[in-house]
Amino acid sequence: MSSSSLLSSQSAISHKDKVAALAPDNFTWHGYSALETQWRVERLLSRYVACIDDDALEHWPEFFVAEGCRYEIITRENVERGMPLALVFCNSQGMLVDRIVSLREANIYPQRWYRHIVSNVLIQAVAEDHLEVHSHYVVLQTRRNGQTSIFSAGKYKDRIVFQNGELKFAEKRVVGDTHSIDTLLVSPI
Amino acid sequence: MNAPMAPFAKPWVANPDGYRVPYEVFTDQAYYDQEQEHIFRDETWSFVGLDAELPNKGDFKSTAIGDTPVIVTRDQTGQLHVFKNLCMHRGALLVRESRGNVKSFDCVYHQWSFDLTGALRGVPMRRGVRGEGGMSPAFDMANFGLDALRVEVMNGLIFASFSKSVEPLADYLGEGIVANIQRIFNRPIRIMGDYRQYIHGNWKLYAENTRDPYHGSLLHLFHSTFGLYRATQKGFTYMDPSNRHSLLKATASAAPTSASEDQEVYKNVRSYNTEFHLQDASVLAGRPEFEDRASLVINAIFPNLLIQQIANCLAVRQSVTHAPNAFEIVWTLFGYADDDEEMQMIRMKQSNLVGPAGLISMEDGEAIEIVQDAVIRDGKKTSVLAMGGVHAGSVDHMITEGPIIGFWENYARYLKLGDELKK
Ligand code: FES
Ligand SMILES: [Fe+2]
Numbered sequence: 211m212s213s214s215s216l217l218s219s220q221s222a223i224s225h226k227d228k229v230a231a232l233a234p235d236n237f238t239w240h241g242y243s244a245l246e247t248q249w250r251v252e253r254l255l256s257r258y259v260a261c262i263d264d265d266a267l268e269h270w271p272e273f274f275v276a277e278g279c280r281y282e283i284i285t286r287e288n289v290e291r292g293m294p295l296a297l298v299f300c301n302s303q304g305m306l307v308d309r310i311v312s313l314r315e316a317n318i319y320p321q322r323w324y325r326h327i328v329s330n331v332l333i334q335a336v337a338e339d340h341l342e343v344h345s346h347y348v349v350l351q352t353r354r355n356g357q358t359s360i361f362s363a364g365k366y367k368d369r370i371v372f373q374n375g376e377l378k379f380a381e382k383r384v385v386g387d388t389h390s391i392d393t394l395l396v397s398p399i
Numbered sequence: 400m401n402a403p404m405a406p407f408a409k410p411w412v413a414n415p416d417g418y419r420v421p422y423e424v425f426t427d428q429a430y431y432d433q434e435q436e437h438i439f440r441d442e443t444w445s446f447v448g449l450d451a452e453l454p455n456k457g458d459f460k461s462t463a464i465g466d467t468p469v470i471v472t473r474d475q476t477g478q479l480h481v482f483k484n485l486c487m488h489r490g491a492l493l494v495r496e497s498r499g500n501v502k503s504f505d506c507v508y509h510q511w512s513f514d515l516t517g518a519l520r521g522v523p524m525r526r527g528v529r530g531e532g533g534m535s536p537a538f539d540m541a542n543f544g545l546d547a548l549r550v551e552v553m554n555g556l557i558f559a560s561f562s563k564s565v566e567p568l569a570d571y572l573g574e575g576i577v578a579n580i581q582r583i584f585n586r587p588i589r590i591m592g593d594y595r596q597y598i599h600g601n602w603k604l605y606a607e608n609t610r611d612p613y614h615g616s617l618l619h620l621f622h623s624t625f626g627l628y629r630a631t632q633k634g635f636t637y638m639d640p641s642n643r644h645s646l647l648k649a650t651a652s653a654a655p656t657s658a659s660e661d662q663e664v665y666k667n668v669r670s671y672n673t674e675f676h677l678q679d680a681s682v683l684a685g686r687p688e689f690e691d692r693a694s695l696v697i698n699a700i701f702p703n704l705l706i707q708q709i710a711n712c713l714a715v716r717q718s719v720t721h722a723p724n725a726f727e728i729v730w731t732l733f734g735y736a737d738d739d740e741e742m743q744m745i746r747m748k749q750s751n752l753v754g755p756a757g758l759i760s761m762e763d764g765e766a767i768e769i770v771q772d773a774v775i776r777d778g779k780k781t782s783v784l785a786m787g788g789v790h791a792g793s794v795d796h797m798i799t800e801g802p803i804i805g806f807w808e809n810y811a812r813y814l815k816l817g818d819e820l821k822k
Binding site: 283284285287288291293294295296297298299300301302303304305307308309311312315316317318319320389390391392393394395396 | 756761
């Protein structure tokens with residue numbers, strides 16, 4: 211069987227990644243050097259995953275801009291088929307807050323702990339008002355029996371803006387290689 | 400087994416205080432193996448996909464009926480076929496991708512080639528090499544076509560059966576279920592994508608769960624937490640004449656109930672309050688799109704399909720079994736091809752409600768696993784199904800476990816459990 215069928219499907223993201231130019235070595239963004247911008251982006255990502263892993267979820271929505279943010283957890287499987295369906299799809303900060311209130315007050319789910327590992331943080335593009343940043347993530351999940359497994363692996367595709375002296379996510383697209391969800395997904399990634 | 404349904408002795412006797420099912424059905428490999436042969440590979444119709452997944456000639460997808468791998472494909476004349484995903488030479492998986500488009504199915508092992516109708520078209524070195532080797536003269540390619548299943552398509556839903564004698568699909572489903580399929584699949588659909596949810600539990604716990612209107616407002620607390628649900632809303636429970644399939648239906652436009660009645664119903668429920676409000680209620684915003692104005696339709700079809708309409712959130716859910724303690728739900732969400740942009744966004748937002756991360760559905764995964772974990776060494780102990788009277792059948796309310804009893808009566812009949820259970 212020819213594999214051309216799979217390569218020719220609408221896999222906009224994976225193809226774009228292969229050829230995407232990185233941002234130049236030297237740029238300034240809101241007065242920050244390339245090096246400092248990289249450091250601030252990595253610090254944002256570290257704080258973001260610490261917020262989730264340390265169960266400070268009430269603060270999680272604050273990592274996003276107040277107006278018109280977008281947060282999605284989508285599988286690579288759907289992306290490569292050119293399909294929009296996401297596991298989680300929020301296009302307002304209010305929807306992020308509702309997710310957390312639901313998790314705390316309404317949803318029933320197994321006791322488990324997340325541990326995010328983020329690496330390969332690459333600033334792909336620098337624009338006046340935003341950065342495009344890609345990074346890799348792995349979420350380890352430890353369940354009540356004490357065993358740890360990989361819950362999800364994939365890529366963060368972020369649009370980061372500078373707002374009131376801080377970096378915020380205008381858009382965070384979590385593209386999971388893991389397309390079979392182990393039991394259920396309740397926490398953000 | 401004869402079709403139509405013959406009356407049969409109920410092996411798991413319904414006592415006045417409840418219908419009882421031994422937990423070993425969820426844990427025992429022997430039951431699992433019997434189910435594969437006598438349910439999934441016998442006189443049933445299993446859902447294998449939507450024809451909108453295979454719009455073009457040569458499109459294929461791989462999936463499974465029970466745990467038997469199968470290929471669904473559209474041939475060069477537009478005809479749909481379902482084959483075992485099993486090379487006729489020495490048993491390799493013929494298709495190793497989830498989806499694609501091909502002109503022929505070529506096994507990678509020795510490159511036997513099958514056309515899209517399943518006929519064997521090519522065997523490399525069939526006549527040998529330089530006069531040496533080659534297939535036996537008695538070997539006839541015509542005898543080695545792919546194992547084909549019976550296929551029927553109803554309003555774009557593709558069903559397949561291993562059985563030559565199972566009744567036609569429309570008879571198997573019955574009029575009421577056919578009517579619901581026609582209601583939801585009333586015009587061309589647009590597929591939004593899939594979710595896959597791997598559950599460490601037995602597939603029949605999900606068959607029970609989807610035939611169980613009792614748990615809806617008790618396990619799933621999203622609506623009650625945000626002060627949105629009315630357990631007192633009007634609904635009914637329909638079962639087809641064979642009691643294999645069920646349809647749970649609730650209407651939002653039921654007679655308004657009083658706050659005090661709701662409080663009475665919920666007085667023993669963990670969470671019913673008006674303290675919490677959605678910051679962004681657009682997740683629930685929708686448009687009425689069905690004449691009956693049903694807000695919820697959960698249509699379980701024996702053995703492996705569920706069709707759902709929750710507000711504007713439309714989906715099919717296919718169960719794929721892996722082991723007595725493992726199965727997967729493949730959710731395919733869809734809208735209609737003629738949805739305008741606003742409607743597409745409505746469906747995207749409502750999709751937050753369902754699936755493995757669904758605000759009103761994620762709990763089902765947990766409910767199944769906590770049963771599976773608990774019953775592991777108590778195979779002879781039984782559950783008790785007594786809500787709504789101890790019998791299957793249609794009723795004009797949703798406070799019942801009747802559809803679950805219907806499932807088990809049929810399960811026992813397919814597995815011919817009458818004698819065995821008395822052991
Ligand atoms: S096993 Fe498929 S060609 Fe040999
Ligand atoms: Fe449920």
